[in-house]
Amino acid sequence: MAQEIPGYDYGDESLPEAPYDEEDLEKLQAAVLFDEGDEEALREAGEVLEPQIEEILDLWYDFVGANDHLVYYFTDGEGNPDEEYLDRVRARFGQWIRDTCNPPYDQEWLNYQYEIGRRHTREKKNRTDDADAVSHIHARYLIAFIYPITATIREFLENGEHSEEEVEAMFHAWFKSITLQVTLWTQPYVRAGDW
Amino acid sequence: MAQEIPGYDYGDESLPEAPYDEEDLEKLQAAVLFDEGDEEALREAGEVLEPQIEEILDLWYDFVGANDHLVYYFTDGEGNPDEEYLDRVRARFGQWIRDTCNPPYDQEWLNYQYEIGRRHTREKKNRTDDADAVSHIHARYLIAFIYPITATIREFLENGEHSEEEVEAMFHAWFKSITLQVTLWTQPYVRAGDW
Ligand code: HEM
Numbered sequence: 161m162a163q164e165i166p167g168y169d170y171g172d173e174s175l176p177e178a179p180y181d182e183e184d185l186e187k188l189q190a191a192v193l194f195d196e197g198d199e200e201a202l203r204e205a206g207e208v209l210e211p212q213i214e215e216i217l218d219l220w221y222d223f224v225g226a227n228d229h230l231v232y233y234f235t236d237g238e239g240n241p242d243e244e245y246l247d248r249v250r251a252r253f254g255q256w257i258r259d260t261c262n263p264p265y266d267q268e269w270l271n272y273q274y275e276i277g278r279r280h281t282r283e284k285k286n287r288t289d290d291a292d293a294v295s296h297i298h299a300r301y302l303i304a305f306i307y308p309i310t311a312t313i314r315e316f317l318e319n320g321e322h323s324e325e326e327v328e329a330m331f332h333a334w335f336k337s338i339t340l341q342v343t344l345w346t347q348p349y350v351r352a353g354d355w
Numbered sequence: 356m357a358q359e360i361p362g363y364d365y366g367d368e369s370l371p372e373a374p375y376d377e378e379d380l381e382k383l384q385a386a387v388l389f390d391e392g393d394e395e396a397l398r399e400a401g402e403v404l405e406p407q408i409e410e411i412l413d414l415w416y417d418f419v420g421a422n423d424h425l426v427y428y429f430t431d432g433e434g435n436p437d438e439e440y441l442d443r444v445r446a447r448f449g450q451w452i453r454d455t456c457n458p459p460y461d462q463e464w465l466n467y468q469y470e471i472g473r474r475h476t477r478e479k480k481n482r483t484d485d486a487d488a489v490s491h492i493h494a495r496y497l498i499a500f501i502y503p504i505t506a507t508i509r510e511f512l513e514n515g516e517h518s519e520e521e522v523e524a525m526f527h528a529w530f531k532s533i534t535l536q537v538t539l540w541t542q543p544y545v546r547a548g549d550w
C-alpha cells in the first residue's frame with residue numbers, strides 16, 4: 161500500500177523518531193480509557209468502513225469545501241485551491257482510516273503520528289506534495305475537528321451487520337483513537353516543555 | 356454564585372481580554388457544527404445535570420484519583436496531594452458545568468475561557484488557590500480529557516425525563532461544547548501565531 165500512495169511514508173526509515181514513546185502512549189491511553197476491547201472494536205470498525213472509505217472522504221471534503229475558513233488551508237491564501245494537493249492528501253486520508261483501525265499502536269505508529277502532526281504545521285506542510293498553499297494549519301481547527309471527524313463516522317458504522325451495542329463500542333473506540341491521535345499531533349505546536 | 360465560590364472570577368473586570376473574539380468563536384463553532392439547536396439542548400442538559408453535579412464530580416475526581424499520572428497535577432510532585440486545592444477547584448468545576456449549559460457564549464465567556472486555559476498552565480496554575488502543587492498541566496492530558504469528560508456525561512443525561520433522541524441531542528451539544536472549550540484553553544500553550 162505504502163508504495164501506491166504518493167507521500168505516504170508510514171514505516172519509512174528516513175522519518176524522525178517521535179518525541180514520545182510507548183510509555184507516553186500508555187499513559188495517554190489510560191487518560192482516554194483506551195484498552196484491548198477498543199483495539200478489537202477498531203479492527204471490526206475497519207471491516208465495516210473499508211468499502212465506504214470514498215463516501216466518508218466525500219462527506220469530509222464536502223464539509224471542508226463548504227467552509228471558506230477551512231478550505232482556505234488547501235488554497236494559496238487568495239481563494240485558489242490546489243486541486244492536485246487536495247487529491248493527493250485525500251488518498252493518504254483514506255489510508256489513515258485503515259491505519260486507525262489497525263491497532264495495537266507501536267513506536268512505528270507513533271513516529272508516523274508525529275509526522276502527520278508536523279505535516280499540519282509550518283515545519284512540514286506542503287513539502288510532501290510540493291503544494292502551492294498557505295504554510296500552516298492553525299491548532300484551533302486541528303483540535304476542533306475531533307468533533308466532526310468523530311460524529312460523522314457513526315452513520316457509516318451503522319451500515320454493517322452489527323448490533324446497536326457493537327456499533328456503540330466501535331464508535332467509542334473511534335472517538336478515543338481520534339482524541340488520542342489529535343493529542344499526539346499537537347506536540348509540534350506547543351511550547352517546549354508544555355506539551 | 357460568583358461571590359460564594361472562592362477563585363471563581365467569571366465576569367471580573369480585572370481579567371485580561373482573551374486573545375480571541377466573537378468572530379473567532381463563530382468560525383470555531385462552524386468547525387464543530389455548533390448551532391442554536393445545540394444552545395437549546397445545552398440549556399435542557401443544564402436542568403438535567405443540576406441535581407447530579409456532586410455525583411458527576413465524584414466520578415471525575417475518582418477517575419483522576421485512580422491514575423497517579425493524573426492526580427499528580429494536584430500534588431507537590433512528591434506524592435502529596437493538596438487537599439484544600441482539590442476542594443476549591445471542585446467547587447469551580449461544578450460551576451463550570453452550569454456555565455457550559457448556559458449559552459449563548461459571548462466575549463465575557465471567552466475571557467473566562469482564556470482565564471481557565473491559563474490556570475492550567477505555568478502562567479497561572481496554583482495562583483488562584485495559593486496551592487502547593489506542580490506548576491503546569493501538560494497539554495496532552497488537557498486535550499485527551501475531551502474523551503472522558505464527554506463520554507461520562509451520557510449516563511447522567513439519561514437520568515432526566517427525556518426521550519432517547521433528546522438525550523442524543525444533549526450529548527452531542529455537550530461534546531461540541533467541550534471540544535470548543537478545550538480548543539480555546541490550548542491557546543496559551545501554543546507557539547505564537549500557530550494557534
Ligand atoms: C481530526 C482532525 C484531522 C484529521 C483526522 C486529519 C487527517 C489528516 C491526514 C490523515 C492527513 C494525511 C497525512 C499523511 O500525509 O499521511 C492530513 C493532511 C492534511 N490535512 Fe488534516 N486532519 C485533521 C485536521 C485538519 C484540518 C482542521 C485541516 C484544515 C482545514 C486539515 C488539512 C490538511 C491538509 C492541508 C493536509 C496536507 C498537509 C501536507 O501538506 O502534508 N486537516 N490530515
Ligand code: HEM
Nearest residue numbers: 425428444447448451471474480481483496497500501504
Ligand atoms: C476536558 C478537560 C478538562 C476540563 C473540562 C477541566 C475543567 C476545569 C475547570 C472548570 C477548572 C476550574 C476553572 C476555574 O478556576 O474557574 C479547572 C481547573 C483545574 N484543572 Fe482542569 N479541566 C480539564 C483538564 C484537566 C486535566 C487533564 C488536569 C490534570 C489532571 C486538570 C487539573 C486541573 C487543576 C489542577 C486545576 C486548578 C488550576 C489552578 O491552579 O487554578 N484539568 N479544570
